[in-house]
Amino acid sequence: xxxxxxxxxxxxxxxxxxxxxxxxxxxxxxxxxxxxxxxxxxxxxxxxxxxxxxxxxxxxxxxxxxxxxxxxxxxxxxxxxxxxxxxxxxxxxxxxxxxxxxxxxxxxxxxxxxxxxxxxxxxxxxxxxxxxxxxxxxxxxxxxxxxxxxxxxxxxxxxxxxxxxxxxxxxxxxxxxxxxxxxxxxxxxxxxxxxxxxxxxxxxxxxxxxxxxxxxxxxxxxxxxxxxxxxxxxxxxxxxxxxxxxxxxxxxxxxxxxxxxxxxxxxxxxxxxxxxxxxxxxxxxxxxxxxxxxxxxxxxxxxxxxxxxxxxxxxxxxxxxxxxxxxxxxxxxxxxxxxxxxxxxxxxxxxxxxxxxxxxxxxxxxxxxxxxxxxxxxxxxxxxxxxxxxxxxxxxxxxxxxxxxxxxxxxxxxxxxxxxxxxxxxxxxxxxxxxxxxxx
Numbered sequence: 001x002x003x004x005x006x007x008x009x010x011x012x013x014x015x016x017x018x019x020x021x022x023x024x025x026x027x028x029x030x031x032x033x034x035x036x037x038x039x040x041x042x043x044x045x046x047x048x049x050x051x052x053x054x055x056x057x058x059x060x061x062x063x064x065x066x067x068x069x070x071x072x073x074x075x076x077x078x079x080x081x082x083x084x085x086x087x088x089x090x091x092x093x094x095x096x097x098x099x100x101x102x103x104x105x106x107x108x109x110x111x112x113x114x115x116x117x118x119x120x121x122x123x124x125x126x127x128x129x130x131x132x133x134x135x136x137x138x139x140x141x142x143x144x145x146x147x148x149x150x151x152x153x154x155x156x157x158x159x160x161x162x163x164x165x166x167x168x169x170x171x172x173x174x175x176x177x178x179x180x181x182x183x184x185x186x187x188x189x190x191x192x193x194x195x196x197x198x199x200x201x202x203x204x205x206x207x208x209x210x211x212x213x214x215x216x217x218x219x220x221x222x223x224x225x226x227x228x229x230x231x232x233x234x235x236x237x238x239x240x241x242x243x244x245x246x247x248x249x250x251x252x253x254x255x256x257x258x259x260x261x262x263x264x265x266x267x268x269x270x271x272x273x274x275x276x277x278x279x280x281x282x283x284x285x286x287x288x289x290x291x292x293x294x295x296x297x298x299x300x301x302x303x304x305x306x307x308x309x310x311x312x313x314x315x316x317x318x319x320x321x322x323x324x325x326x327x328x329x330x331x332x333x334x335x336x337x338x339x340x341x342x343x344x345x346x347x348x349x350x351x352x353x354x355x356x357x358x359x360x361x362x363x364x365x366x367x368x369x370x371x372x373x374x375x376x377x378x379x380x381x382x383x384x385x386x387x388x389x390x391x392x393x394x395x396x397x398x399x400x401x402x403x404x405x406x407x408x409x410x411x412x413x414x415x416x417x418x419x420x421x422x423x424x425x426x427x428x429x430x431x432x433x434x435x436x437x438x439x440x
Contacts, residue, residue, distance in 0.1 A: 028330035029057035030338050033075055033082040035319065037065050038282055042355040049351065050341060056334050065258070066198025069401045072096070076324070083327045083335040087127050088318045089396025093119045094439055100126035101325035101332055108339050111362040119320050127320030130343070131358035134379040134390075135206055135276030136313040137299040140291050143271040146184055147177055154179070161297065167234075167304035171241055177271060178245050184271070188247030191261035191273035195253045195412045202258065202274055203239065204408035207301070208428075209314060209395045211235040214305055216394055223397045225440075226433045231305060232425050238303040242274065243415055250415050266291055274301065277375035281357060298378040300391070312382040316393025317361075399435035406431045 030050075034043050040062040047058040061082070063071035068086070075082050076099060087093050093100065103109050104125040112118060112128060119127030144161040147153060154176045155169075164170050177189045194200065211231035216222060218230065229235075243250050247270050258275070259282065265273045266286035273279075283289060283296065300311045323335045342348040344364045352358045357371040359379070370376055382388050398404060410427040413419040 027057060028328070028334040029059070030084060030331070030335050031080065031082045032058065032060050032084045032335075032338075033068075033072060033086070034060055034062040035068055035086040036278065037062055038278060039356055042281070042351075042357075045355055046342070046351045049347065050338055053347060054337065054341065056337065058338065064198060066201060069095075076326075081324060081327065083324050083331045084338070085322055085324065087119065087320050087322055089127070089320060090119055091397060091399060091439065092320070093121065093126055096322065097121070097126065099322070099324050099326055101323040102126060103128055103323060103336075106336055106339075108336065108343065108362075111343065111364050113361050113363055117317070117361065127322050129317040129319060129361055130321050130339075131319045131356075132315065132317055132361050133276055133278060133319070133359070134298070134313045134315040134375075134382075135274070136301055137272055137274050138265065138279065138375070139272045139297050139299055140265070140268065140270075140295055141297045142292070142295040143177075143184055143186060143268070147173075147180065147271075150180060150183060152180070161299065164299060164302070165309045167237055167241075167302040167308065170299070170302050171237075174241060174245050174272075185268070186247075186271055187264075187269045189245040189271050190242050190247065191264040191270045192248040192256035193243050193246055193250075193253045193415065194256040194258050194261050195408075195415065196255055196257045199257045200408035200412065201404070203411050204404045205395050205398070206276075206314070207239065207274065208235070208398075208404075208407060209393060210238070210301055210303055210391065212394045212398075213314075213391050222394075225436045227429060229425055229428050231303075232421075232428070234303040234305050236421050236424075238301060239411070239415075250417065253415060254412065262286065272299075277359075277373060277379055278357060280373045280375050293374040296374045296378075298375065298382070300382075310387060310389050312385070312388040312390040313379060314393060315379065315383065315390040318393060318396050399432055399439060403431050403435045 032043065034040060043060045047060050050056065051058050072085055087096050102124040109118065109125050109128055117129045118125045139161055141161060148159050155173045158164065158169065164173060174189050177184060181188065194202065211229060211234060212227065214231045215227060247264055248256055261273050262279055262282040263286050264270045266283045266289040268290045283291060298313055300313055302308050302311065321339065323332050342352060343360055343362050349365065349369065352360055353369060353371045357373050359370060359376055383390065406427050410424045414421055414424050
């Protein structure tokens with residue numbers, strides 16, 4: 001009899017456990033794995049408001065800089081995986097296609113202004129872009145105005161930063177500003193060239209986009225199994241300019257982060273830094289920031305290509321949202337509800353504009369619904385000029401994160417003087433071909 005009671009108790013305990021699990025899982029929820037560390041706090045604020053308005057639980061986890069692929073792989077293997085995640089375009093889709101739900105029949109996809117921007121395969125839509133972004137060389141116009149007012153400046157023939165329209169002029173101005181940095185009250189012209197672990201994406205991805213963009217353009221293609229790095233010397237031009245005129249000695253860049261660079265810019269210690277429109281939150285939020293919103297401007301990344309006078313900013317997206325097809329249908333539906341709330345309700349759109357700072361590519365946003373971000377205004381200064389050609393984002397076609405890692409390591413070795421540029425070129429060309437072959 002005691003034995004029977006014991007068995008009954010065990011059965012009841014198991015029933016309670018399963019009942020509790022069922023109850024726990026009965027409420028659909030959203031788990032978003034965030035791609036950008038710089039907007040972690042903003043996403044968490046969005047999650048709190050979404051839950052308050054809809055009753056749908058939402059959590060946000062943010063991957064550390066440069067670790068998104070590893071974090072995503074780890075999180076997807078867990079019992080409660082992300083319900084929403086990012087891929088970086090068609091190449092990223094190949095890695096995660098077994099987790100991507102088909103979104104072609106969603107309202108979100110119907111709102112997409114340019115359907116060709118979506119990641120599609122065999123008639124399905126598996127990744128939807130949710131932010132158009134731009135990057136280039138940010139500059140503090142107050143420092144430039146001070147420079148152009150100096151009677152002893154060597155760069156003549158121009159009187160405003162907007163007059164810089166090619167690499168030769170950029171180099172002349174940068175080097176002269178460096179000569180006069182004491183009079184300008186700066187410690188260096190460019191902010192630190194960040195190479196702390198996971199912090200080299202500005203060079204192995206964003207800057208590397210330029211030579212690939214021009215090679216694709218010259219060959220009239222949208223992707224290549226093998227590259228010649230035809231514009232490798234121009235890539236070297238601009239990379240050298242950054243390092244040689246930086247606030248930080250090249251031997252010390254291995255300890256520098258993107259956050260360090262943005263702080264240097266925000267505190268007025270430097271005149272320029274390469275980054276994108278998303279950097280406004282870092283600048284404005286930096287304690288002691290002295291750079292006024294009206295003084296933050298963009299220059300294209302000139303590197304010495306013939307005809308670059310009409311070059312604009314690098315404009316596109318690597319942010320493609322996916323819904324995890326392997327979670328319950330209720331969680332998929334909750335995730336889609338989040339996206340529809342975010343991009344088509346007054347409260348959601350306010351979060352997109354004011355907190356996340358996205359320029360959303362959806363018909364639900366009117367032409368005046370843009371983030372109050374001086375760098376977004378700069379973005380449209382170039383986009384609205386019909387004489388300017390935007391540089392497309394081609395790094396979604398980069399073969400893998402491993403390619404970027406190898407290139408980043410080669411750039412770092414070159415920067416600190418451990419190898420020559422020929423090694424950068426070789427690693428770029430060889431690793432590209434090997435990684436492309438691996439995904440065929």
